[in-house]
Amino acid sequence: xxKLFNTLTGRQDVFEPIEPRKVRMYVCGVTVYDYCHIGxxxxxxxxxxxxxxxxxxxxxxxFVKNFTDVDDKIxxxxxxxxxxxxxxxQKFIQAYHDDMGKLGVRxxxxxxxxxxxxxEIIELTGTLLKKGLAYQVDGDxxxxxxxxxxxxxxxxxxxxxxxxxxxxxxxxRKHHPMDFALWKSSKPGEPAWESPWGPGRPGWHIECSxxxxxxxxxxxxIHGGGxxxxxxxxxxxxxxxxxxxxxxxxxxxxxxxFVQINKEKMSKSLxxxxxxxxxxxxxxxxxxxxxEILRYFLLSTQYHGPLDFSDQALKEAxxxxxxxxxLFGRLAEPGGNAMPDQGLDRSIEHCxxxxxxxxxxxxxxxxxxxxxxxxxxxxxxxxxxxxxxxxRQRVREEFQSLGDSLGLFQVNLDKxxxxxxxxxxxxxxxxxxxxxxxxxxxxxxxxxxxxxTRITERNEARRNKDFIKxxxxxxxxxxHGILIEDKPDGTSRWxx
RNA sequence: GGCGCCGUACCCAAGUGGUAAGGGAGCAGUCUGCAAAACUGCGAUGCAGCGGUUCGAACCCGCUCGGCGCCUCCA
Numbered sequence: 001x002x003k004l005f006n007t008l009t010g011r012q013d014v015f016e017p018i019e020p021r022k023v024r025m026y027v028c029g030v031t032v033y034d035y036c037h038i039g040x041x042x043x044x045x046x047x048x049x050x051x052x053x054x055x056x057x058x059x060x061x062x063f064v065k066n067f068t069d070v071d072d073k074i075x076x077x078x079x080x081x082x083x084x085x086x087x088x089x090q091k092f093i094q095a096y097h098d099d100m101g102k103l104g105v106r107x108x109x110x111x112x113x114x115x116x117x118x119x120e121i122i123e124l125t126g127t128l129l130k131k132g133l134a135y136q137v138d139g140d141x142x143x144x145x146x147x148x149x150x151x152x153x154x155x156x157x158x159x160x161x162x163x164x165x166x167x168x169x170x171x172x173r174k175h176h177p178m179d180f181a182l183w184k185s186s187k188p189g190e191p192a193w194e195s196p197w198g199p200g201r202p203g204w205h206i207e208c209s210x211x212x213x214x215x216x217x218x219x220x221x222i223h224g225g226g227x228x229x230x231x232x233x234x235x236x237x238x239x240x241x242x243x244x245x246x247x248x249x250x251x252x253x254x255x256x257x258f259v260q261i262n263k264e265k266m267s268k269s270l271x272x273x274x275x276x277x278x279x280x281x282x283x284x285x286x287x288x289x290x291x292e293i294l295r296y297f298l299l300s301t302q303y304h305g306p307l308d309f310s311d312q313a314l315k316e317a318x319x320x321x322x323x324x325x326x327l328f329g330r331l332a333e334p335g336g337n338a339m340p341d342q343g344l345d346r347s348i349e350h351c352x353x354x355x356x357x358x359x360x361x362x363x364x365x366x367x368x369x370x371x372x373x374x375x376x377x378x379x380x381x382x383x384x385x386x387x388x389x390x391x392r393q394r395v396r397e398e399f400q401s402l403g404d405s406l407g408l409f410q411v412n413l414d415k416x417x418x419x420x421x422x423x424x425x426x427x428x429x430x431x432x433x434x435x436x437x438x439x440x441x442x443x444x445x446x447x448x449x450x451x452x453t454r455i456t457e458r459n460e461a462r463r464n465k466d467f468i469k470x471x472x473x474x475x476x477x478x479x480h481g482i483l484i485e486d487k488p489d490g491t492s493r494w495x496x
Numbered sequence: 497g498g499c500g501c502c503g504u505a506c507c508c509a510a511g512u513g514g515u516a517a518g519g520g521a522g523c524a525g526u527c528u529g530c531a532a533a534a535c536u537g538c539g540a541u542g543c544a545g546c547g548g549u550u551c552g553a554a555c556c557c558g559c560u561c562g563g564c565g566c567c568u569c570c571a
Contacts, residue, residue: 030571043571073569155566161498162567204569226571231499233570256571257501263563267570300519301509306502306564316508316520323519326533354517358510367510370518377518380534419532467529474531485532493533 002057002360004222005304007230007253008154012362015252017221023054023061025222026212026250028229029111031068032092033077036099037273038298038309039259039266043226045295046256046303046363048105049406050224053359056405064215065108066208067093069115070201075190085191089113099276102291104407110215114207118193121202121210124244125182125195133243137173139185139198145178148239154253155231180236182206205236212250213241223250227257256303263308274309284421285318293317295407299365320373324399324409325417327376327383329495331396335389344382344391348398351375355402365406372402419495420481446480455484455492463490 002015017023027047030040051063069089078085097107114121125141128134133147145151145159152158162178171177181203186192192199202210212220218241225234234253241249258265261272276294283290297317301307351371358367379387379395387395403409458473474484477494486492 028571031569037571039571041571046571071569155499157499157567227501228566228570231566232568258565258571260564265565265570269570304501308508310508312520313508319521320519323533330533364510366508366519367517370510373518377535384535462529465529471530478531483532486528486530488528495532 002053003362004252004254005362007234007255008251010156013252015221017059018219018251021059023059023222024064024216024220025051025061025224026064026066026208026216026220027108027223028208028225028233029065029067030096031071031073032089032096033071033073034092034268035095035275035277037259037266037275038279038294039226039273041100041103041105041276041294042259042298042303042307043256044100044105045103045298045407047224047254049299049303049365050222050254050363051106052407053363053405057356061109062216063108064110064112064212066211067096067111067113068204068207069093069113070191070207071204079189089115095277099280102280102287103276104291104295104410106407112211112215114202114211115191117207117210117214118202120214121206122183122193122195124206124210124213124240125202127244128182128240131243133239134182135175136197139183139200140173140181141183141197142174142179143182143236143239143243144175145180145239146176148243150242151178151239152235154235154238157231157235178232180205180232182240205233206240208233208237209240209244212237213245218245219248220250222252222254224254224256227255230255257306260306260308261310263306266309285418286416288416289418292321292408296321296369299406299408300369302362302364302366304362321417322419324372324376325419326495327379328396328399328409328417329493330383331379331392333392333493335392336386339386339388341382341387341391342385343378344387344394347375347378347382348394351378351398352402359405368402368406372399375399417495418481419483420478446477446482451477451482451494455494458484459490459492462486 003012004015005011006013025047027043029044030036036044047063047065051061054061067089070085074085074088078088081088093113100107125134128143129136129141132144134141134143136142152162159176159178183195183197183200183206184203185198185200191201193201212223223234223237230253238249260266264270264272266273279294280287280290283293285293293314294317297309297313298307300313300317351374354374355368355371358364358371361367375395375398382391382395399409454473454477458470461467461469461473477484481496482494483496484492484494
């Protein structure tokens with residue numbers, strides 16, 4: 001039974017979907033005016049995992065994640081670069097899909113854009129005006145927070161408190177400083193849509209209310225996003241949606257914590273952010289391996305708390321993953337005996353149960369990963385005693401299946417996993433000799449066939465106790481980033 | 497000023513009333529021609545500090561110290 005920390009109630013609530021076995025969830029995506037950083041990656045990954053886990057536990061999930069493609073920052077960016085807003089948004093939506101794809105984040109079921117929902121936005125604004133919850137000033141329409149009694153219930157704030165500290169620019173036309181724009185009249189040169197209040201564009205919050213109703217209905221199960229969206233964005237969404245429909249909006253509000261750098265929030269204003277593509281570009285590892293490292297790192301802390309990003313953290317994630325992939329490599333080898341696999345069932349069952357208990361406990365991914373580590377340890381011991389081919393297959397499948405809800409272990413990386421950095425430039429060696437090439441020379445990756453041949457030669461030499469030659473071949477391959485592991489039966493396995 | 501979060505070993509990180517998971521790093525050992533991997537063992541008598549509640553607290557309460565977030569665009 002899944003429990004989720006619900007910002008609305010301030011505690012963990014047992015998750016029960018409105019319709020059994022069906023989940024409707026909406027997550028606030030990004031404003032597409034720039035490349036995404038790790039903070040965006042964490043948020044996307046957290047809700048991707050929530051969706052995967054709900055599916056793993058037998059739910060049909062309708063997952064809506066929007067793109068905000070009308071916004072001041074987009075207009076500004078387009079202006080700076082002398083291109084259209086569409087050019088900016090198209091570029092960064094594409095970049096979003098590229099970056100998140102590399103991270104193994106699946107696309108949402110529906111990814112609506114604000115600009116494609118103008119009719120709904122205008123209609124909703126009209127409804128709020130009709131109901132007296134909004135008012136018009138010149139070409140602008142504002143939501144009247146004092147007319148909505150529940151205002152502040154999500155963020156646990158009182159209007160009076162907000163007034164006291166808010167450094168809001170005083171806009172004389174607003175009835176209350178916290179009133180927010182539903183519709184903004186457009187200045188010349190800005191994107192504009194026709195409306196009953198004149199040409200303009202929607203405020204930030206209204207799009208999510210309009211798009212969620214359109215795609216999920218007035219009341220749905222889960223609404224998510226980053227911590228920083230609790231106020232004012234989600235508070236305002238609730239006011240708009242509940243105000244208009246008179247019904248409950250989203251039942252469970254889930255918010256992820258921030259990625260930090262040296263204990264400080266990663267943000268553009270502090271200039272301490274790393275974009276996802278920057279990390280992939282700078283990585284010593286292939287794209288697939290880097291994606292896996294990042295996922296493991298981002299899931300190594302429970303989603304609700306802060307997470308500190310560092311090179312060391314990434315290295316630790318890599319080392320931990322090496323252990324799994326070492327095991328996967330061995331599991332792919334043929335089994336040693338046909339004896340009943342003693343204790344295998346119990347290990348798998350235990351892992352499955354602890355994994356689910358961890359995930360049910362508010363998506364406790366670090367504890368879930370610990371369960372996987374437990375199975376890794378058990379499997380290594382079982383292999384030591386000789387595990388049948390079928391048993392190996394079953395363990396591998398279990399990792400595949402549980403890993404799927406975390407987005408881990410998915411690609412068949414058994415042979416693509418990199419244990420060693422590719423040697424570039426220094427210490428390159430030619431077959432059979434020890435010629436060092438100059439710095440900056442890129443070593444051509446060795447073909448599998450060549451590696452196999454050399455290993456056969458080496459093992460022949462070892463049989464003849466010619467360890468000098470054996471070690472030479474090991475060195476030669478090592479210079480190309482190939483690690484040889486000798487097995488007790490005189491044969492060897494290798495990895496890159 | 498208002499609201500809120502956090503402080504667990506060298507590092508990361510679970511645990512939220514019953515006597516400290518897991519990973520990384522390290523050390524020692526087994527195996528091995530060597531190496532790697534794997535396995536085994538070692539590692540916080542204590543969970544920022546001080547009080548209190550309790551048979552019993554890292555977990556509950558109070559205070560103190562330290563770090564951070566939101567209240568303004570923000571995942």
